[in-house]
Structures are given as C-alpha cells and as structure tokens.
Amino acid sequence: MTETIPAARTVAPTAASPSAKPTRIRYFILALLLIATILNYVDRTNLGIAAPFLSKDLGLDKAQMGQIFAAFSLTYAFALVPGGIIADVLGSRIAYAFALTTWSIATLTQGFANGFNMLFGSRLAIGALESPAFPANARAVTMWFPTGERGFATSVYITGQYIGTPLFAGLLLWLANDFGWRSVFFTTGFGGLALGLAWYFLYRDPLDHPAANAAEIDEIRAGGGLVGKKERDAFEWRKAIKLLTYRPVLAICLGKYCNNSILIFFTTWFMTYLVEARHMTMIKVGIFQALPFLGATAGILLAGFFSDFFIRRGYSMSAARKAPLIIGTVLASSIVLVNFVESDVVVIAVLTVSFFAQGVASSSWAAVSEIAPRQYIGLTSGVTSLAANLAGITTPILIGYILHYTGEFYWALNIMGGVCLIGAFSYSFLLGPLYRIEMD
Template identity: 40%
Template sequence: MSIAAIAERRTQVRYFIIGFIFIVTSINYADRATFSIAGSDAARELGLSPIATGYILSAFAWAYALAQIPGGALLDRFGTKRIYAGAIAVWSVFTFLQGFAGFIAGLSAVTTLFALRFLVGLAEAPSFPGNARIVAAWFPSSERGTASAIFNSAQYFSLVAFAPLMGWVVHNHGWRAVFYVMGALGLLAALAFVRIIHDPARHPSINRAELDYIESGGGLVGLEQTDARRNTFQWSNLKQLLTHRMLLGVYLGQYCINVLTYFFATWFPIYLVKERGLNILEAGFAAAAPAMCGFIGGVLGGYGSDWLLKRTGSLTIARKTPLLIGMVLATLIIACVYIEQEWLVVTVMAIAFFGKGIASLGWAVISDVSPRQLAGLTGGVFNMFGNCAGIVTPIVIGYLVAASGSFDSALIFVGAHCLLTIFAYFVIVGPIRRLELQ
C-alpha cells in the first residue's frame, strides 16, 4: 500500500470518544444509585423512617428535571467541554459529601442527605444534553443511532457493573465508604474528560479524512466554536422548542418511554416480592435480567436504526421503525396480569425491557432535529419532559396499588404508555428533520 493511501485512511477517534462517554454515563447512573445501595444501612444507623428515606430518594428526580433547561442553556452558551467537565466534578463532590451525613452539627441527617441528593440532581442536569451535543458534533447522521444507543445503554450497564461493586463496598467498609469511593471515581473522570474531550476540529488525534467524513455526513463539527454559540438562550427560542409539533411529539414519546424505565427502577423489585412471592435475593437476580435485556436491545436498536438509514436514506423510517417494533414488544408487560408462573413473568418483563431498549432512540432523534444553535437547550427540554416520569410514575403506581391491592392496574398503566409512545411518534411527530430557528 502506498504512503498516500495510508495517509488517506480515516482515523476512528469518534469511537474512542463515544466509548469514554459510555464510561462517564455509567458513573453518572451509579452516583444516582448510591443511596439506593447504602440506604438500608444508612437508615438503620441514622434512624431514618421509610417516609424520610422516600423523600431522600425523591430529591434527585425533582432537581434533575427542574435543572434540564438551565443546564442545556449553559451548554449552548459556554460549550460542552467546560460545562460537562465542571458538572462531573461538582456532582462527584456532592456525592462524596453524603458520606458525612450525621456529622454536621445543627443539621439533621435527613436534611443533609436531601440537600446533597438535590444538589447532585442539579449538577447532573447537563450530562445527557451534553452527550447529545457530543454525538451531534462527532458523528454523521448515519452513525448517530448507534452512538446514541451506546451512551443511553450505560443506564443498564451501570446497574450490572456498579451495583455489585457498591454492594461489596457497603458490606466490607460501611455505607459511608460507597460515597467516598464513587465521589473520588467521579473526580478522576472529570480530569480525564478535560484531557480526552475536544471539538472534532481541534482534537489532536483526528485526521482530515475522518473530519471530512463526519462533516459531509451531517456532523456539526463546528458546534463548539465560539461563533456557533452566539445565538444563546432567548425566550423566543424556548417558545419555538415548546410549541413545535414535531418536538412536542418527541417530548411526549420520551415521557411515555420513561414511564416503563421508572417502573423497573422503582416498583419492579417490590412487585416481584409482594405480588409474586419472591424473596429479596431472588428479586435481585430477577431484576438484573431485564436490565441486561434492555442493554442488548438498546445497542441493537441503535445499530438497526443506522442500518435502515443507510438502506433507505430516510431518518423518519430509520428512527420510527425500531421504535414501533420495540414498543409493541414492551406492551407485552400487560400480559403479566394474566400470567401465574413466576419464571414466565420475569421472561415477559425481560422481553418488554428488551423492546424498550430497541425503542430508546430519543437521543438520536434529538441529535437529528435540534437547531444547530440550541442543541443543548433542546436536549434539556427533552430530558426534562422525560424525567418528569420519574416524579409521576412512582406516585401514580403507589396510589393504584393502594386502591386495588394488586399491581394489575399498574401494569396496564405502564403498558398503555407504550401505546401512547407509538401515537406520539406516528401521529404527532410527522417527518423527522432538523428544525431551523425562525
């Protein structure tokens, strides 16, 4: 092979970038789950009631949802690298400080933990909009489905990888140690982020061939340049994002998909114990099966979407087809109302979460449709709508279970949102295309 031919071969820096974002996002989700792992021992030592524990667990979701729009606006104003790296460092410090709950004179443990969990939620707000901006800048349209699926699938991988680690830390070193370990790990990740993440046009390892490939395929390689950030947050721009029919359909779809996510994250283990008679150990292993299936489905959905895009040239077909298949599979969760065998319930739940993984292309869609100047803000609005499900779903399911004495109505509630997702994308969204600001 000639020297000229070797020189023209594209580098593959974008794959290294998305691999690192996958690791950072896994740490992100692990930090959210620290109190879930440490909660039992912490409650026993600090004398926390179940109600107090519930408030502490809810603090993150409230702050995270409220801070999405400001977080996205900050990304657009100051750039991904500066805001995202700072966010990792700040949420890691607040994670670390939770290990000192009960030691601060004049503050109760409940107040301390609630405040610190709330601050973790605020600090993590720019993370997923930041991921979407990185994907929009580093990947052509034909690869965004896979790239977005990779970072989004970190939510499943994190449960499988970090839950056993954090459990081991709590068992051998006490509940406070898990906050120290995860906080320190996050600070290391922030330092690594500063060294690794750059705008494509300024990355020291990328060559012209890869840069041209990204840009010619629709990658926003200049997204982080100062002149591309002149049009920052304005109320008129936010109004466009909140009133555009296509985006409203995408927001509604993400909210509905996350109803399924938060059912598994909050009530599913309780369902297995109370409704299906499993013990806690059995429920723990059973809950891991849907998580793994969701991870596999997420990667397959992203890869399949990009394959369809290359075959058809249509973003609408490429993004909506996996979503339809995935949500049809996810509606099978309603069948658990009529199933008696425990093993079959877990199997059907795993299929449902596999379908949810296939359909989880919302972040790819946001990378496809966001106005160039407002990629961060659009992602923030999108993630705000999606995470409102984290506030609503646990509460509604609690009322449904309390009223009926069973989870049947709760499973129907979750399955109905899968159908509503299909309605959102196929009736409201319309053709998928990049929005241009008026």
C-alpha cells in the same frame, strides 16, 4: 454563519493527500461518553440499591422513600433546559467536567445522611448538577458522528444507563451488606471525581482534537456531522420558547415521558419489588436483577444498529428513526403481565422483555439529534429530556403512595403499561416526518 477552520488543519499534509487514511478518534470519544454515562446512572441508581438497608437504618417509610427517589428528578427535569444552554455555551468539555465533579461531591454527601432531610437535599443537588450531561452527550455525538453512524453512536452511550446496574449492582450490594450502605455513596462519589478530571484532559471537540486528522474531519463533515466551530449566536429566550411550538419537539417530549416511566421503575423501585413483592432472596436478586438491564442494553444497541442500517440502505431517515420508537413503546406495555404470573423466572422474563422494549424506544435521542436546530442542539436535548424526566418525579411518588395505601404493586404496574401506549400514540400519529428545524 460559516465554519471557521483553523489554517493549520486546512494545510496539513494529510488533507493534501487523496490517499490519507482517516483516523478514528470519534470511537475513543464514544468510549468516553459511554463511561461517563455509566457513572451518571450508577449515581442515580445507587440509592435504589442501598434503599432496603438505609430505609431500615434511618426508619423511613415507603411514602418517604418515594419522595427521596423523586427528589433527583424534581431538580434534574427543570434544570435540563439551563443544562442544555450550559452545554451549548461552554461546550461538552467544560460542561461535562464541571457536572461530573460537582454531582460526585453531592453523591458523597449521601454517605453522611442521618435522616430524611439530608438524603432529600443531597438528591436534589445531584439532580441539578447532572443536568448538563445528556445535552453535552447529544452535542458531542452530533459534532463527532456523521448521520449514518449517529443512531448507533447514540445507542452506545445510552447503554450506559442500563449496563451500569448489572455491572456494579453486585459490588454495591456487597458493599452495602458487608460495609454498610454509606460505603455505596463513598465509593461512587470518589469514582466520579476521578472521572471528571480524566474527562477534562481527554475530551476535545473535533477541530480541537490533536489526534483527529483532516481526513477524519472531512469524513464527518461530508456525512452530516456538525464538526465546525461557529460563531455563537446570542442566546434568546424568545427562540427557546419558539422551539416548543414545533410539532416534532412536542411529540418527542410526550413519547419520551411515557417511555421513561418504565426506566424510572427499574432505577428506583425494582429492587424493592423483587425483595418485598416477590419475596426473593438476596442471592436471587443478585442474579435476576441484571437480566432486565441486559435486555434493555440489547434493545438500545439493536435499535441504533438497524436504524442506521436502513438509512444506509436508502430508507428515509424519518422511517428508520421512528420505527424503533413505535415498536418499543408498544412492547414496553407488556410490563402489566407480571401481575398475572407467579413463577419468579417468568416474572423476570416478562420484565426483561418490557425493559428490552424500553431500550429500543430510547433511541429517541437519535431523533432529537436529527431535528435539533444547529445552534440549539444542547437546548433541544434539554427540553426533550426535561419532559422525559418529569416521569422521574411522578413515577416514584405515585408508586410510593400506592404502596403506602395498598401494599401492592398491582395498580402501579397497570398504570405504567397504559402510559406506554400513550407514548406509542404520540410517536405514531403526532410526530410526523423528522426534519432539521431551522430557526432564524
């Protein structure tokens, strides 16, 4: 199918002038994606920040908290495929605005919870309603950025899942301590409603954006960006199922699941680990909790930068995109070392290195953008993200039950280290060369 280019855009004066300077609206779009992703993860992790307070107030034990932590991923993981379809059909503008608004309303309901059932139900709702977000991110980046910039652009918005906690954890801890844990959910919920409205008015796809000139559109297209409006293929489940038969898709699914186990630990049980297993004061927690997240932020940015750098220097796209995945998942397994050190400073150093490596391996989103069929970018993102977020179901429940029966994090951390090595195996030996999948 051919791209349909609006006539006004093809005859614009800027397109006729060889010296026309391209606009850089795509970097404004990237800033929007980053802000939306920050809020996305703040609304996932705000429960972890409030957990020490609300668990005491509502009388919830570790096994119950593990189930509540897992509730988000229980619906999020299985809604990602429909969420990807929604992103493909409605486009990033409508899909993201809808998701932001509705999950923020569900976030607000947590502030009214009076026990296990309401908290569990609210987390189920948030998981389902956030599902179009990352497929919409992947779709937007694939449309707005040429191949040589796509790895770094992907890394920038993915940093949102790491920098939200160090940026806002102190504020949210202060709110929970001084104004009660319910204020955490009210604050983040109302913030999301405002951002949903802003997204709707500010985001457009490339050919629809009034501030993107023809020179920028041509630059993106020439570099491999899928800027065009295409006639939409009718969705067929047969093709969605066929997607799962491709080796690169399955290998990335396994690798993302393994790598995401580390992220889930940090977004659920990390605060509890510092307070209860390491007996740190709230002042220490406030200082130390930010360091692993800053490490992960550095990891994803460096991975994206060097991946694009090596592509521009003539290295194969496969090698440049796969190297961070393998290196990151191997190094992330270093989390097991915290079981053998006593010093709080060394513990945080080890956790920072492990989370840095997890950030490096999170550049798998760029690999997804490279292999996804043109008409199923959102769907491919949804399928691979579903696999990653199965870890959000298994990891918090597993840790919760281990703590309930042993009272220690020892075996939980050892298991996560082993899972990371399985991810490294998948990226090293199962993935194979990366290529754009063509589906009839």
